[in-house]
Amino acid sequence: MTSTHHRPLTAEDLLASPRGRSLVFGLALSGREDEFDDEGQPLTASARALDEFRNAVFIAGYLADKAQGAAVAMYLGEGDSEPAPGAVTAGDVAEKLRFVTPSKPSQAELEHTMAEVIGGAMYWQPPHGADHIAAGPEVCEALRPFAEELIGTGLLDAWSRPLDTENQWALAWDDEEHRGGLPAVFTHPTGPIDQAESRPAISLADLFSPADGDGDRLPWGFDAWLGHVLTTETEYRHDLVKDPNDEVSGEWRSTPPKGLWTSTSTWPDQTPIGVELVEDDFGLERARACRLRLRPEAHIAEICWPEDWAQLCRRFPLDVTAQRRYVWSETTGRKGRWVIPDWPRVAEEFDGVHVSLAGYLRTAGSVVEVGDHSLVETSPSLPTIGNTDDATVSLMAGWHPDMTFWLNDVVDTVTEVVEWVYDNDADAWRRTPTQ
Incomplete structure (x- = not known):
């Protein structure tokens, strides 16, 4: 570096x-x-x-x-x-x-x-x-x-600045309409957690809604996520072979699997950045912020520039051309080969991926050049009609500024729980008193 x-x-x-x-x-x-x-x-x-x-x-x-x-x-x-x-x-x-x-x-x-x-x-x-x-x-x-x-x-x-490992907060949102119920973390009292505990007082499952009815379910894991991406790519290619002009929207994010720990640091007034800066915001108004203590040996990939994202895609490319072809052409005007990082392979080398505020502003929404056509394996089923270029590129989409995705088990404990509520009159997030 x-x-x-x-x-x-x-x-x-x-x-x-x-x-x-x-x-x-x-x-x-x-x-x-x-x-x-x-x-x-x-x-x-x-x-x-x-x-x-x-x-x-x-x-x-x-x-x-x-x-x-x-x-x-x-x-x-x-x-x-x-x-x-x-x-x-x-x-x-x-x-x-x-x-x-x-x-x-x-x-x-x-x-x-x-x-x-x-x-x-x-x-x-x-x-x-x-x-x-x-x-x-x-x-x-x-x-x-x-x-x-x-x-x-x-x-x-x-x-x-690089990741502040001493000031990382994971969020649990209280939003019944979009999250399917109250996360279990809302049953815990706020304030510092007894550091005598040998394991976290709050588990990863506590940050997500229970798997009832149509509620969100907890992570597939990397193997299931990769299987889903590969299966979806195959299905889209088969459909495009039948009708090369068929344009069907699909998944638009380029994030790791849902259900991993994620965290951000705070603004100067100690408000978690993650409660204010949310892509595709549904108007969420109540959150519990859980302060994380991380294992010191965690190896972090820093995304400060578009080239940092390009390097992840170049080293660990996952071809998503068919399934992203239409949806990403809508936002960029570009058709051609698309890749995202193969997150299971990234996790073999890095424990977390951090997109700094500056890295987000430089990279999010931009077409990131990754390599030439040789980066993606040529196949008769690879859609090419209407391509605007022969390059292989990527898009960083669905990330929040200052967000870190934790790819491996490096969260040691949750040391504090703080409740934040959006004050509509003040147009600001407010910390509620400790229980």
């Missing part, structure tokens, strides 16, 4: 990646609400510039969504008419943005905007219209002063 591996983020890093651009774009849209009256009307020249920029983004984003076939509608006031295609372009957005003055975000504003970005991350459909607009060259260049202002705050400096 080179001395620059954990180099802090730069403005160029942010503007070159989908999630980084979205973060900067979101901050540019935020502004100071005290410069608007109770009706939302701007009170100052800077607020008027921001208001015009917001309006331009709204219309241009709506038109971009509509052009991509999204089912969107615009609610019009009396006398208003729907904007015609091309009425507001990315160039118009960039021009409005140039009159907006960059401001230094606070830690709270940064976390809130980051949560909005992560909650809206999707890998099974085209990017949102606003994300499409932000990716335009003119808008990217107009965003540069905002990216540089953000970097200059120093708030992102710590986002490139």
Whole structure:
């Protein structure tokens, strides 16, 4: 590992990646609400510039969504008419943005905007219209002063650090609609756990819903997961041999098997990062955070750059071309060979895989080049119609920022349980008193 591996983020890093651009774009849209009256009307020249920029983004984003076939509608006031295609372009957005003055975000504003970005991350459909607009060259260049202002705050400096093994929290969510029942961890009192215990007071099974009815079941294990991926790939290939133009959506994640321990560290105020930054967020509002004590010999793979993800895929490739072909082409516009890491093989060398906050911003949602066509075995059943290139690539999808997947048995004990509840009025997570 080179001395620059954990180099802090730069403005160029942010503007070159989908999630980084979205973060900067979101901050540019935020502004100071005290410069608007109770009706939302701007009170100052800077607020008027921001208001015009917001309006331009709204219309241009709506038109971009509509052009991509999204089912969107615009609610019009009396006398208003729907904007015609091309009425507001990315160039118009960039021009409005140039009159907006960059401001230094606070830690709270940064976390809130980051949560909005992560909650809206999707890998099974085209990017949102606003994300499409932000990716335009003119808008990217107009965003540069905002990216540089953000970097200059120093708030992102710590986002490139390696895994903090002394501050890892696993989460159990209380969400009956989406999780199938209350995880058993909610029957345990909060607070520190007696360290005299020789084994964990809370087991892995306690972090998941019971296997009742349609509830989620606990892990298949690596063998069952691999068997499922291989079987699914074979089924999709057979279907594509019958009809090469058949486009059927499928699994979109590139994460290890469900049911492994996962954890994140905390923000400066000790709120677990994992309660705020959740991809494909269902609006979860209550969680128990379990502090983990890890075995010191754990061997960690750090994902700080797209090349780190590429190396995992290059060394341990698992071909998922047929089953990811359509769903990932929707979000990237790219068709061709796709691989993900073969997690059982990764687990033979690494105990955990950690995606830092910086690594997430640089990598998530980007098409990561892995190798040439020789990386994937040629087969008559391999779909090729409509391919946009001959490369083998990957997509890091379904990971949360700062998340570590623990591939092997390296969790020694759970040392503390803390309950967190989302406060809708304050728009923030709050720690509840210890029982």
